[in-house]
Amino acid sequence: MSTNRLKAPVTSIDEQALVLLCQQLIQTPSYTGQEKGVASLLKDTMLGLGFDRVWIDAVGNVIGEIKGALPGPRILFDGHIDTVEVSDEDKWSVAPFAGELRDGHLYGRGATDMKCAIGAMVQGLAPLIAAKNTLAGSIFISGTVCEETFEGIALGKVIEAVQPDCVVIGEASGLSLKRGQRGRAEIAVTTLGKAAHSSNPAVGKNAVYMMMQLIEKIRNLPVSHDSFLGDGILELTDIISTPYPGASVVPHRCRITFDRRTLVGEAEDTVLAPIRQAIAELTAGDPSFAAEAEIVSASQECYTGAVLSGSRFFPAWVLEETHPLVDGSLAALRQTGLDPALTKYSFCTNGSTSAGVHHIPTIGFGPGREDGAHVVDENIEVEQLIGAAIGYQAIAAKFLLK
Template sequence: VASRKISARVKPDYVVIGEASNCNLKIGQRGRAEILVETFGKPAHSANPEKGINAVYKMNKLIEAIRKLKLSTHPFLGDGILELTDIKSSPYPGASVVPDYCRATFDRRLLVGETRESVLKPIQDIIKKLEGEDAEFKAKVSFSKGKERCYTGNEIEGERFFPGWLYDRKDEFVEKAYNGLKKAGIDPEITHYSFCTNGSHYAGEAGIKTIGFGPSKENLAHTVNEYIEISQLTKAVEGYYTIVKEVLS
């Protein structure tokens, strides 16, 4: 979301993402979406559950149907993923009340070309089918929204849908970046990020030429003992210089 503000102001011609790549050249990534599914019931005292509609039981049916969805795969980026990450009912704690609301969150890893509409449609179809089979079943699906307060006090917010992106190995920017790294004495592997980066905006939304190149190992990112070896850091500095030099030549 912050990247949208940056690109609107800076209007870059090219972007180099500095996320950890072990000094390899990244030309794409899967995107990420956070999906909310909600079920709605009717509260009642748990001593008389037949007078209510338990939203958690309805959620169970929905989750089991969602687990059967077949997601697409990509020969370079890998599999699309739809994984349940949390579930919560209301009221909580229940205190002898049949829950009338339940919310589950799914982490969805996106492949190139997937849209907001195409991602939600399979779940919408499941909801419609279950509603046809059960008059008491009521549910909806949407993307979650995030809001963060910046150090300036300003708030940024947006829908948690960040598309995947991928460039061809023969793309001019990719080739120039690769040649620049080779001139720096770096022999990079051309691959993709295993996690989501702000390339989702720059490449996926804004269509700005984007690559990833950075020091340290990907599996260290966001861990408690994250670190960068000095040799990797100095190699990356030289790599950034030669990428820019090659692109501007």
Template sequence: MLAEQRQKDVIELCQSLVKIKSYSGEEDQVAETIQKYAEERGVDEVITDEYGNVLLIWNGDRPGPTVLFDGHIDTVPVQKDQWSVGAFSGEVKDGKIYGRGTSDMKGAVSAMISAAFNFAEDTNRSFPGKIVVSCSVHEECFEGVATRLVSEKVKPDFVVIGEASNLDLNRGQRGRAEIVVETFGKPAHSSNPEKGLNAVYQMTKLINGIRELPVAKHEVMGEGILELTDIKSSPYPGASVVPSHCTATFDRRLLVDETKESVLAPIQDLIEKLKKEDPAFVAKVSYATGEERCYTGEIIGDERFFPGWLYDDQETFVQASRKGLQLLGLDAAISHYSFCTNGSHFAGEAGIPTIGFGPSPESLAHIDDEYIEIDQLVKATAGYAVIMKALSSVKATEEESNYV
């Protein structure tokens, strides 16, 4: 499936990236390492955009589609005392590489880069269009936001998300939103609560109502879960003050075609209902906003609404990719992600035909003693190369994408 030297190359690349700590906003060293590695091996072009995404480009010898492979290079933090191996060691043991980011997702990034070099060498760069590997930043805290610049710069015809899929072929994902509800009261001394209006009691009315709302469902993606994740009163600590403000945050898993307006509408209707029942009830609902500083100094920010997406499993680009993987000897079952990825931008916002394929099961992301099986890393490297061949041959201008 992969020559011995090529196996060695991707393993060593994965280890070298894992050894570099790269929390969100601190990806500069791993970005520099990737750029140097690619330039030394003869990549055609390297672009580092304003957010710090590193784009590696291999040009074919004739017109054709731009096929983008995306993998993020930031990781979640570690608690080193919870690890039995070095969290940034890249240690190889029992056929596995250990370290933060092995499965999520420096292993996949290494496989994509290696596959692109292998593909360029095997074809002698005689292929249509171009191959781009996007080593993107800030995915762990802001799915898809940083990659808006990526699609703007390279205008891909197809996107392959390298997030863990256990070597299955994913055609969609649930999205994610953070919803904030607020209730307002009137402060008073807690010895005379009747002189005030307790915002927490008002919040309990709203939360109870939200829990009774119908749950959105999709035949493929499952339920649009709405789960309370935190609640906060003000002032805090309260001492002897009746709280005049209360904020609760809900995590909402988004289904296909749900919009910012449609997701908030049931909660807004509930607020209006409670207002009619109690004229003193005052509340509002909105999306949480976030702002993050990139290692370049640029600031990214937006509402925390990351759309879901799903493509028909009979799409030409889906079937062409699957056929190539199966000829390689992989089952490549059609599936979808349960978590959020940069596909929220590429497919959910930009409408670019997108699939997901990567090494490791989803369950290995973010865990202590994170690892990637070398067998999966090797198979993913071979798999990305056959997807490059398959999608380079699809005429993007003739592709009719059926967004489910």
């Protein structure tokens, strides 16, 4: 993709301001639960550009609105403003928070995931302020908190506030258009044994040995499949026994966690059912076998002091290829000179809430590669950044500009 052949549908993008904003966003660290600085920067930027209203809600999301003079739909462009931590700074060739430009790339934590997408939304959509008299409806931009630990929970607060008719998720897509994703469930499985001195294990029941039996049965469970989304993967991600460390003690408890990638139509009960059946079969063969499986519940404190909590189950979603949001967005992007593929995300996004929970038509479109997130020397091509800004403007203009 070359930006030399792209054009904005309404007015040109201030590319210098766009790059500068993205540098400022990267230069403002915002680990999960510490997003206040970035939220304030975005609020001040949107107010300075002339957004009709901008506010920060109770959990710390920053929300801006461009309100058209005519009645019409509400379209929400969303991106999260938290990032994962930098735990390996010694491996980076650039300072993670310097926002360094090098050879057409902008470097830093959050460049791909996903501060530059937020910057592209703000600078790409701001020119539509000058066209408000012919704008039918409202454009919202949300910078949501705590996505890295709790996909979509904070976005739910935004949806309650703005009641969007459709949502554009700005996660990295390489400027392709995404119409779905697998969901994610965090499943905890616990075996319950009986403690004993390890010199006399026969009087106890080792919970780790029990878990080994159960893991083997779970690994042989059939995998669900969807022709578009792929397999409903179930992968063990951690295991710990109690007590730990177990000095001369037979462990009486063992807990493992599975990451389950879910498909459309799968619910908490349906993903737990095969595991619970495996437990029941082992219990039938050994009445002393005791285990349980559940979807993990968790909470996350926001920088405002508010607490987000809920089940760690994030539904899958797919929007039909013929849906007007998909069809119209493809047409709008192609009119700018972009040529987006129509595909799906491989990871979980805030779309699990907008589409999976609230059933709001949702698409994904953003700069950067999916595999460029959470990596050493995280970076994004400036060309992709500019293309995303033009694309966001094109999508909004397609549906709201009269």
